[in-house]
Amino acid sequence: MIFASKEFFVFLMVVLLAYHLLRSRTHKYGFLLAASWLFYAWCSPQYLWVIILCTVIDYAAGLAIEATEDERLRKRWLLASILANLGLLFAFKYTAFAYDNALSLARLLNPDVHERAWEILLPLGISFHTFQGISYTVDVYRRQIKAVRSFLDYALFVSFFPQLAAGPIVRAVEFLPQMVTPPRVTSKQIADGLHFFLLGMFKKLFIADQLDALFVSPVFGNPGAFDPAAHRWAMLAWAAQIYCDFSGYSDMAIGCAKWFGFELPRNFNFPFLATSITDFWRRWHLSLSTWLRDYVYFPLGGSKGGPVRTYANLLLVFLFCGLWHGATWAWFVYGLYNGALMGLHRAYDRALTGRAWADAVRRSVIWKGVAWIATMLQIVAGLILIRMADWRSGAMLFESLVAFDAWPTWSPRIPIWVPMLMALVLLGHLFSGLRNRLCGLLELPSGVRAAVYVFSTAMLIVFAPGVGKSFIYIAF
Amino acid sequence: MNFKTLSLPRFAPRLRPRRAIAATAYLQRNRTVALFLVGLITLDLSVGLFHDLWQRHSPDDYAWRVQACQERRPDLVLVGGSPVAEGLNPSVVAGTDSDRHGFNLGMSGGTTSDFYHAVIHACPAPPRVLVYGITASDLNDSRGEPHGPHSLMTWNDLAGWVRTRPEASEWVVRHFLRGKLERISNLFHYRYSIRLWAAIKVNDAFPGGSPLTLKEAEEQRDYAAGLVSGNGYSPLKGFEHAHFSEFKKIGAKGTRFDHLHYLHNYRTGSHLKYLTKLIDWCEANRVTLILLDMPVTADLERMYAKEFAEFRLRLGEVERERGLRVLRPTRAELRLEDEQFADLIHMNRDGANRLSTWLASKLEWSPR
Numbered sequence: 057m058i059f060a061s062k063e064f065f066v067f068l069m070v071v072l073l074a075y076h077l078l079r080s081r082t083h084k085y086g087f088l089l090a091a092s093w094l095f096y097a098w099c100s101p102q103y104l105w106v107i108i109l110c111t112v113i114d115y116a117a118g119l120a121i122e123a124t125e126d127e128r129l130r131k132r133w134l135l136a137s138i139l140a141n142l143g144l145l146f147a148f149k150y151t152a153f154a155y156d157n158a159l160s161l162a163r164l165l166n167p168d169v170h171e172r173a174w175e176i177l178l179p180l181g182i183s184f185h186t187f188q189g190i191s192y193t194v195d196v197y198r199r200q201i202k203a204v205r206s207f208l209d210y211a212l213f214v215s216f217f218p219q220l221a222a223g224p225i226v227r228a229v230e231f232l233p234q235m236v237t238p239p240r241v242t243s244k245q246i247a248d249g250l251h252f253f254l255l256g257m258f259k260k261l262f263i264a265d266q267l268d269a270l271f272v273s274p275v276f277g278n279p280g281a282f283d284p285a286a287h288r289w290a291m292l293a294w295a296a297q298i299y300c301d302f303s304g305y306s307d308m309a310i311g312c313a314k315w316f317g318f319e320l321p322r323n324f325n326f327p328f329l330a331t332s333i334t335d336f337w338r339r340w341h342l343s344l345s346t347w348l349r350d351y352v353y354f355p356l357g358g359s360k361g362g363p364v365r366t367y368a369n370l371l372l373v374f375l376f377c378g379l380w381h382g383a384t385w386a387w388f389v390y391g392l393y394n395g396a397l398m399g400l401h402r403a404y405d406r407a408l409t410g411r412a413w414a415d416a417v418r419r420s421v422i423w424k425g426v427a428w429i430a431t432m433l434q435i436v437a438g439l440i441l442i443r444m445a446d447w448r449s450g451a452m453l454f455e456s457l458v459a460f461d462a463w464p465t466w467s468p469r470i471p472i473w474v475p476m477l478m479a480l481v482l483l484g485h486l487f488s489g490l491r492n493r494l495c496g497l498l499e500l501p502s503g504v505r506a507a508v509y510v511f512s513t514a515m516l517i518v519f520a521p522g523v524g525k526s527f528i529y530i531a532f
Numbered sequence: 533m534n535f536k537t538l539s540l541p542r543f544a545p546r547l548r549p550r551r552a553i554a555a556t557a558y559l560q561r562n563r564t565v566a567l568f569l570v571g572l573i574t575l576d577l578s579v580g581l582f583h584d585l586w587q588r589h590s591p592d593d594y595a596w597r598v599q600a601c602q603e604r605r606p607d608l609v610l611v612g613g614s615p616v617a618e619g620l621n622p623s624v625v626a627g628t629d630s631d632r633h634g635f636n637l638g639m640s641g642g643t644t645s646d647f648y649h650a651v652i653h654a655c656p657a658p659p660r661v662l663v664y665g666i667t668a669s670d671l672n673d674s675r676g677e678p679h680g681p682h683s684l685m686t687w688n689d690l691a692g693w694v695r696t697r698p699e700a701s702e703w704v705v706r707h708f709l710r711g712k713l714e715r716i717s718n719l720f721h722y723r724y725s726i727r728l729w730a731a732i733k734v735n736d737a738f739p740g741g742s743p744l745t746l747k748e749a750e751e752q753r754d755y756a757a758g759l760v761s762g763n764g765y766s767p768l769k770g771f772e773h774a775h776f777s778e779f780k781k782i783g784a785k786g787t788r789f790d791h792l793h794y795l796h797n798y799r800t801g802s803h804l805k806y807l808t809k810l811i812d813w814c815e816a817n818r819v820t821l822i823l824l825d826m827p828v829t830a831d832l833e834r835m836y837a838k839e840f841a842e843f844r845l846r847l848g849e850v851e852r853e854r855g856l857r858v859l860r861p862t863r864a865e866l867r868l869e870d871e872q873f874a875d876l877i878h879m880n881r882d883g884a885n886r887l888s889t890w891l892a893s894k895l896e897w898s899p900r
Contacts, residue, residue, distance in 0.1 A: 243561035246565055247562070250564070250565060250568065472738045502567055503567055505564050505568075506563075506568040509568045510568060510575055513572060517717075517720055518723045518727055519727060
């Protein structure tokens with residue numbers, strides 16, 4: 057049951073209705089937890105125990121950490137929680153990858169070693185809820201938050217179904233205070249929930265899925281059959297697709313949560329307006345970026361241990377980030393690539409900042425334009441790694457990207473819808489992002505907003521594919 | 533003094549404005565959502581006003597054929613699945629008598645259960661002859677065609693199905709209700725037609741911008757035009773001029789040229805109950821029913837030998853039990869080669885002409 061499916065609408069309607077009809081706090085939260093577990097079991101029936109086990113361990117660890125002042129004991133409980141979460145994550149996500157690599161090594165000694173004949177299905181949202189659990193116990197350990205007394209509250213924080221499958225990775229400090237009393241849904245939340253839910257659906261079904269079916273899949277599946285101009289458009293379309301797919305999910309999650317009276321953190325901030333790779337990671341998947349900063353980069357020492365240590369930390373954090381997304385060498389290289397770019401950008405920034413002439417140049421519009429183009433090239437080149445069918449096709453696409461002889465050009469094999477859909481993404485960035493707004497539409501008069509929602513709904517009904525594709529980040 | 537009567541005019545005016553103010557305030561607070569709902573309903577109703585336009589771009593061919601057959605009251609009705617829709621031309625089958633009219637009630641993808649419902653609704657005035665071009669896939673209980681419950685059945689038919697085929701009752705209730713729900717919204721109901729209409733309009737503005745969608749849109753528009761203008765016979769261009777022999781040379785693997793999934797997991801018995809009901813209906817209405825075992829390619833019969841054997845066994849049983857006339861033309865008799873087929877099961881124009889002419893020669897028309 058994915059968000060953009062008919063089953064989910066029915067499920068959401070029933071849960072919303074029942075939740076608002078119930079009166080007491082316990083009944084409301086108990087029902088919402090049951091619904092969230094049902095949602096989980098619907099998608100990953102064999103793995104319901106995984107989320108329950110993680111919940112029990114982290115809940116118990118939180119209480120145990122708070123109950124003692126003995127630092128060694130506190131650290132042990134923290135380690136137990138981290139190891140349990142990472143252990144489960146590793147077991148499900150990385151076992152096959154590790155096994156395959158061990159096989160490749162073994163094959164150097166004995167070429168007759170058999171291929172792996174088994175597969176491990178990934179439990180729903182395991183990369184997200186394990187990180188949520190870790191952040192909770194670490195925050196309790198750091199005495200930044202109090203441990204949650206009620207198991208029901210903690211379990212609902214971990215399993216709240218709108219953000220269960222693909223984030224945002226919600227921190228306890230952001231969510232638990234909202235749970236003290238069941239939040240009353242305001243009129244603004246109803247309208248804004250509609251806004252974000254429709255916006256997310258529109259991004260996912262109207263833009264991402266259409267770009268994929270019309271152009272991205274055919275070109276990435278067989279780049280040899282297309283010319284370099286088509287490759288370039290397909291790479292840009294892929295960037296638009298993955299953004300709309302993932303931010304679409306986040307928007308739908310934010311919208312759904314509003315209808316229950318909860319606020320989830322923003323996960324994207326117009327990433328394609330970034331003028332440097334550092335800026336990009338401050339705008340893309342914010343809940344993961346900040347999680348990695350707070351729970352990996354800072355504990356590693358951050359930028360306090362001298363330049364070499366800082367660059368090594370950056371590289372490590374992005375390697376971790378790459379592997380968090382997927383257990384493949386392509387994701388490893390993606391992490392390495394971004395870590396290296398971050399390091400390079402940091403070095404360049406340090407070298408120029410404070411020099412009057414450099415600051416003046418960097419403030420100019422022309423320089424910002426150049427920086428934007430350079431950043432987009434870096435982003436798109438990185439995204440090739442995670443979509444290419446194999447390394448050879450990846451190299452072919454990369455070659456087209458950096459062949460500046462005729463960039464950008466048109467190809468008759470590009471369906472007219474592709475630039476139209478990409479223009480919508482650009483329009484969204486310009487309309488809201490440039491004015492530094494959450495979404496410019498929210499500030500328009502009610503009548504205009506309603507008209508836009510009616511138009512979007514009509515577009516979704518008419519043009520969305522009959523069967524929605526799964527969200528890309530659900531696989532992570 | 534009557535205090536009750538006095539109190540009414542004092543309190544009533546106070547209560548009404550308070551409620552009205554509360555309602556206005558509520559609407560004011562939720563005006564975005566309220567306007568959205570009003571806008572959506574208005575748009576939906578507006579879409580409904582153009583239903584003729586949408587139907588011209590992608591007709592509900594099941595419903596349309598039933599309605600057209602009701603209006604034309606033909607002497608001869610040809611019913612069956614897509615092999616009938618593509619392979620039997622009623623003008624040829626009805627013969628040279630200009631007073632005799634035939635109608636093709638072929639329903640692509642349908643099953644015997646669907647054909648029964650199509651016939652009873654399409655023929656309020658029973659025809660003189662009903663030819664059911666039957667083939668193995670019509671009787672496969674592993675399959676059902678959602679279009680049937682969507683477009684052919686009434687609430688009574690649904691109840692009848694649940695009684696007749698209880699093992700498929702969950703399926704039919706689900707699809708029947710889904711069909712009814714889809715009709716609540718014009719926008720949803722006509723979404724496919726609007727999409728194809730838009731493809732043609734976009735192509736007018738940007739020629740060649742979306743060739744695949746345009747091709748589909750034009751095919752559907754031509755199909756709709758063919759259905760509207762005649763006797764239900766509107767072969768798809770893709771079938772009319774295709775040659776199975778050529779596709780075999782190319783060796784199209786994993787397509788409709790090397791398998792027919794309608795025959796997978798083959799089992800019979802449940803749809804067969806509706807064949808019995810169709811025979812009963814014909815007897816009750818004095819309609820001459822002829823079953824025509826539709827010719828298919830030699831490849832298909834070879835690939836699904838077991839399935840065709842079971843189908844023909846069942847056909848033989850019905851023939852014996854009910855004393856029906858079953859026509860079994862052979863490929864040799866009709867001189868049908870791969871050249872006369874569009875794919876494994878559908879005939880092209882040449883094949884359709886041969887079969888239609890042959891069938892016309894087998895029909896005996898008693899005086900009215």
